[in-house]
Amino acid sequence: MGEADERPDRADAPGQESAPRTFRLVLEYDGRGFEGWQAQAGARAARTVQGVLGEALASIGCPAAKIQAAGRTDAGVHAEGQVVSVVLARALEPKSLLRALNARLPGDVAVLEACEVPPGWHATDAARAKLYRYRIWNGAVRSPLRAARFAFIPEPLDLEAMRAAAPAFVGTHDFSALRAAGSSARTSVRTLRSIALTGASGGEIALDVHGEGFLRHMVRNLAGTLVEVGRGRFAPADAARILASRDRGQAGPTAPAHGLTLVRVWDGFGD
C-alpha cells in the first residue's frame, strides 16, 4: 500500500533523508472551526483538519505524501482521539514531530501522541473499532457552557425507553435506514458492538456507540432516532422495524454535528 511499501530496505536505513517514513498521530480537535476531516469534492477552499495538518507538516519542512484518518469526521464533529497516518519524506524523532506540530497547529487542533509505524501502515485500514460519543444537554434551558459539545433537547427524554430501543441496533445489520443520502459506501452492512446510554433525563446524557465500522451520519441518525424514542414519537419496539425497513425515511432526523465526538480508535496501539 503506497510508496513506502516499495522500498522497505531504504525506509529502514537510518539517516536516509529520502526514505519515506510513516507515523501514527493521535489528534484532538474542536470540530466547530472545520469543514470536517477532509474537503468534499468541489470544496477545495474549505478549512479541514487534514488541510491544516498538511500545512503544519509543510511548515516544519515535512510535506506529507499521504494523510489518512481512521474516521473521516464530518463538519462540526469533534475528536478526542482521532488516529491519523502520515507518510513523510524523511526520518524524524516522533517526540520532535509532536512538539513541532503542536507549536505550528492552530489552537483548535493538537497532536496528543506520535510514533513511527511500519511502512504501509494506514490509519483507515488499521482501525478495527471506534467509539463515538453523542452528547445531549437535556436541561430545560439552553446551556452556554455546553453549547459547543452538546445537542440541546429541552423536552425531558425517557431514558429507559431509549435504553430499551438501543439493542435492536447492536450486531451486524444493513444500516441503510441510518445511512446519509448520497453516501458512496459499497455496502450498508456494519457491525455495532455496543450502545450505552448514561446520564439522566433533565441533565447531561451521553450515547456511546462502539462499532467496527460506520456509515456517513450513522451515529447522528442513530442519536436522532433514539431521541424520537425518548420523546415518545417512536416506541422502543419500533427500532427493529425501522432498521429492517432499510428506509432512511423511517428513522429519526440527523442529530446536529456538534454533539458528536470521535472518542477512541482501536488499531492495535495501546489497546
Added chain:
Amino acid sequence: MGEADERPDRADAPGQESAPRTFRLVLEYDGRGFEGWQAQAGARAARTVQGVLGEALASIGCPAAKIQAAGRTDAGVHAEGQVVSVVLARALEPKSLLRALNARLPGDVAVLEACEVPPGWHATDAARAKLYRYRIWNGAVRSPLRAARFAFIPEPLDLEAMRAAAPAFVGTHDFSALRAAGSSARTSVRTLRSIALTGASGGEIALDVHGEGFLRHMVRNLAGTLVEVGRGRFAPADAARILASRDRGQAGPTAPAHGLTLVRVWDGFGD
C-alpha cells in the same frame, strides 16, 4: 435600598404596571466573549454581561432600573450560577421573563432560573458565600477541547504539596498578598470557608474555593500561588509566610481568567 423600598404598598399591589418589581435571576455564561460582568470606568463600549442583559430586558419592554450581580466576574471568567437582581418597572410572570430573555439573549449567556423577590433585595448584599472553581489541564499537550475552560499547565504538578499549602489560606485573613493591584475594596480582610483540590497530576485538576467574600483576582492569585507550590517553586510551608507578608509580590502570578468559573452563590434561595 433603592426606589422599590420607598413604596412597598404599590409594589405589592397586583396589576400596578408602574410599581417596580425585583427579580432574582441565575445566569450561566461563557466568559470568553465578555469584558466581564460590568465595564470598567472609561470602557463604556465594552461588551459586558450586565450590558447584554440590560439590552435583552429593554428589548422585551422591561428596561431595568438596576442590574446587580453577586460576583462581579472579570473579563473571560465564566459563570455556571451567577446570581443577579434586576428591578423592573412592571410586574411579570417569572417564567415568562425567563423564556423571553432566553429568546433574546445571545448564545453565550442564558437565564437558568427566575423568581420575584421582595423589593430592595440586592444580589450583591444577599450573597453570603460563593463557590469559585479554577480548572487546570495538566496534560503534557494542550487540549483544544478544554481550551475554553481550563488553564493549561504542562509541567506535572505535585497535588499533595498543593493540598498541604491550601489550609493556610482558609479562615479569616488579610488577603493583601492575593489582592489585585489597584483594587478599590475598603478592606483586604476576607473569609474562606474551604479550599479543595480534586483531580490528578497529568490530568484535569479542579481547585474549589468556597468563601464569604473575595477580593478582585483573589482566586486567580490563589490558583497561581498554589500552582507555584505544585511546581516546587514554593514549599507548602511558604503559604503562611506569603499570606502574612501582605505583599502581592511574594505570591505567585495571576492565573489566566478562562480557567475560572463562578459555580454557585449562597443567598438563602435553594441553599
